[in-house]
Amino acid sequence: MQEKKIMIFLGSLTSGGAERVASVLSKYLVDQTNYKVVVVTLDGTERDFYTLDNKVKRVAMDVAHETKGFSKYFSNIKRVLSFRKVVKEENPDIILVMMTRYAVIALIATIFSNMRVIVSERNYPGKRKNHRMWDFLRKYTYRFADLHVVQTKKIADWLEKNTFSKNFKIVPNSISWPLPNYEPTLEPSDYLDDKDKLILAVGTIKEQKGFDLLLDAVKDILPAYPGWKLIIIGEEKKDSNEKLRQKLERKIVQSGLSEQILMPGRAGNIGVWYNRADIFVLSSRFEGFPNVLLEAMSSGCACISFDCDTGPSDMIDNYKNGILVPDGDIKEMETAIQFLIQNPKRREVFGREAMKMRTKYSEENILEQWVEVLNSFM
Numbered sequence: 001m002q003e004k005k006i007m008i009f010l011g012s013l014t015s016g017g018a019e020r021v022a023s024v025l026s027k028y029l030v031d032q033t034n035y036k037v038v039v040v041t042l043d044g045t046e047r048d049f050y051t052l053d054n055k056v057k058r059v060a061m062d063v064a065h066e067t068k069g070f071s072k073y074f075s076n077i078k079r080v081l082s083f084r085k086v087v088k089e090e091n092p093d094i095i096l097v098m099m100t101r102y103a104v105i106a107l108i109a110t111i112f113s114n115m116r117v118i119v120s121e122r123n124y125p126g127k128r129k130n131h132r133m134w135d136f137l138r139k140y141t142y143r144f145a146d147l148h149v150v151q152t153k154k155i156a157d158w159l160e161k162n163t164f165s166k167n168f169k170i171v172p173n174s175i176s177w178p179l180p181n182y183e184p185t186l187e188p189s190d191y192l193d194d195k196d197k198l199i200l201a202v203g204t205i206k207e208q209k210g211f212d213l214l215l216d217a218v219k220d221i222l223p224a225y226p227g228w229k230l231i232i233i234g235e236e237k238k239d240s241n242e243k244l245r246q247k248l249e250r251k252i253v254q255s256g257l258s259e260q261i262l263m264p265g266r267a268g269n270i271g272v273w274y275n276r277a278d279i280f281v282l283s284s285r286f287e288g289f290p291n292v293l294l295e296a297m298s299s300g301c302a303c304i305s306f307d308c309d310t311g312p313s314d315m316i317d318n319y320k321n322g323i324l325v326p327d328g329d330i331k332e333m334e335t336a337i338q339f340l341i342q343n344p345k346r347r348e349v350f351g352r353e354a355m356k357m358r359t360k361y362s363e364e365n366i367l368e369q370w371v372e373v374l375n376s377f378m
Contacts (some may be wrong), residue, residue: 003034003035003036004034004035004036004093004094004378005035005036005037005038005090005091005092005093005094006029006035006036006037006038006092006093006094006095006096006374007037007038007039007040007087007090007092007094007095007096008022008025008026008037008038008039008040008095008096008097008098009039009040009041009083009095009096009097009098009102009105009106010022010039010040010041010042010097010098010099010102011041011042011043011064011099011101011102012041012042012043012047012048012064013039013041013043013045013047013048013049013050013051013052014043014047014048014049014050015049015050015182015204015235015266016122016204017122017173017288017289017290017291018098018099018120018122019049019050020050020291021098021120021122021173022039022050022098023050023051023052024174024176024363024367025367025370026039026052026053026056027052027053027056028363028367028370028371029371029374030053030055030056031053031055032367032371033371035374036057037055037056037057038056038057038058038059038090038092039052039056039057039058039059040058040059040060040061040083040086040090041058041059041060041061041064042061042063042064042079042083042102042105043060043061043062043064044060044061044062044064045058045060045062049182049266049268050182059086059090061079061082061083061086063075063078063079063082064079076105076133079105080105080108080109081109083105083106083109084109084110087109087110087115092115093116093377093378094116094117094118094374094377094378095110095115095116095117095118096118096120096149096374097117097118097119097120098120098121098122099120099121099122099123100121100125100128100130100134100138101130101134103117103119103120103121103138103141103142103145104134104137104138104141106119107119107141107142107144107145108137108141111144116146116377117144117145117146118145118146118147118148118149118373118374118377119142119145119147119148119149120148120149120150121148121150121151121155121159121288122151122288123208123286123287123288124152124154124155124158124286124287124288124308124309124310125138125155125158125159125162126158126162126286126309127285127286127309128208128286138163139162139163140163142159142163142164142165143163143164143165143166145165145167146167146377147167147168147169147373147377148165148167148168148169149168149169149170149171149370149373150168150169150170150171151170151171151172151173151288151289151310151311152170152172152288152289152310152311152314153170154309154310155288155310156168156170169369169373171366171369171370171373172289172314172361172366173289173291173294173361173366174361174362174363174365174366174367175294175295175298175357175358175361175362175363176363177298177358177362177363178271179270179271179274179295179299181268181269181271182268182269183268184265184266184267184268185267185268185269186233186264186265186266186267186269186273187269187272188272188273188276190264191229191231191262191264192229192231192276195227196227196228196229197225197227197228197229197278197341198228198229198231198276198277198278198279199218199228199229199230199231199277199278199279199280199281199337200230200231200233200273200274200276200277200279200280200281200296200301201214201230201231201232201233201234201280201281201282201283202232202233202234202270202273202280202292202295202296203232203233203234203282203284203292204234204235204241205232205234205235205241205244205245205248205263206241206244207244207285208284208285208286208287209234209283209284209285210283210284210285210306210328211232211248211283212247212248212251213283213285213306213328213330213333214230214232214281214283214333215248215251215252215255215261216330217281217283217330217333217334217337218230218257218261218334218337219255219257220334221334221337221338221341222257222260222261223256223257225341226260228260228278228341229260229261229262230260230261230262231261231262231263231264231273232248232261232262232263233264233265233266233267233270233273234263234265234266235265235266245263248263249263270295271295271299274295274296274299274300274301275299275300277296277299277301278302278340278347279301279302279303279304279337279340279341279347280293280296280297280301280302280303280304281303281304281305281333281337282296282303282304282305282306282312283305283306283333284305284306284308285306285308285328286308286309286310287308287309287310287311287312288310288311289310289311289314290305290311290312293305293311293312293315293316294315294357294361296354297315297316297321297322297354297355297357298354298355298357298358298361299355300351300352300354300355301351301354302322302340302346302347302348302350302351302354303316303321303322303323303350303354304322304323304325304333304336304337304340305322305323305324305325306324306325306326306327306328306329306333307324307325307326307327308327308328309327312324315357317353320350320353321350321353321354321356322350322354323336323339323340323350
């Protein structure tokens with residue numbers, strides 16, 4: 001087989017789901033196939049969380065800096081032209097691009113060319129908030145993608161209805177097992193006593209993750225269970241989200257639960273936190289196919305999740321391997337958390353059943369699906 005080149009384009013290699021997929025997929029392709037891989041990011045390297053295999057070429061364009069007002073539009077033109085230049089220099093056979101704004105940039109940059117572009121949305125687009133410019137451009141550019149790789153059928157249905165796109169493949173996220181370790185590390189023993197019970201939540205500090213809803217759900221529970229703590233692992237990605245962290249921290253102080261609710265920041269050794277957790281909660285307003293829920297279930301956590309768009313209902317069989325709570329229903333979330341606090345045997349059953357996710361969504365199975373998709377374009 002003649003060596004082919006695949007370009008993966010996304011915003012950065014910070015600690016998000018799309019970034020993880022880019023890191024894992026690029027390594028698999030250079031290790032297990034005859035493909036050359038170049039990963040291109042709009043951002044520079046200073047905020048990298050994931051590292052790439054040394055056989056994967058990295059191009060960090062470093063043109064992601066935000067500007068305001070009318071100059072923002074010139075910045076976006078510069079990004080399109082910068083990416084177009086990289087494409088000409090690298091001359092890939094396929095471009096795989098992740099997330100809305102980067103997909104729009106790639107589709108505009110390759111217009112009037114024969115370049116094949118595969119778009120992969122990593123969230124439910126019906127609820128993810130973008131600047132109206134990106135939503136407008138998505139509506140009219142997505143139809144020119146050669147293929148859309150999505151994580152759930154509901155995402156495909158939304159794109160077909162709202163962007164008139166036609167070609168879809170469903171490829172869910174995979175689980176790397178055992179979970180890899182990254183820097184920085186946080187040790188549970190620094191925040192928990194041996195006898196403490198842990199409710200764990202994990203995710204970037206942003207409105208999508210619904211940590212404000214989670215705080216509302218536990219504020220009346222935790223005072224009755226002084227041996228339980230809620231720890232939220234994650235960090236804000238942008239300066240604008242520092243205000244959200246501060247808002248959450250004020251909410252914790254106002255609840256009088258500063259001793260029981262902690263937000264220590266980002267943890268690269270997330271596996272030890274899943275292993276320490278007694279209950280894991282996903283409180284998101286929307287998702288694509290949440291990696292943290294897949295990781296928690298594979299680690300044997302007893303999991304509770306809002307039945308949000310999309311992903312949790314693909315993983316949780318209600319009251320068999322976890323609990324699905326009606327989307328955004330804080331009172332039902334409170335009831336579910338209290339139920340698991342009071343029922344350690346049910347936590348054990350849910351955790352044991354949840355570990356079957358390791359096989360169903362194993363890295364080998366899911367990455368082979370990606371290879372099949374890419375091979376179909378070669």
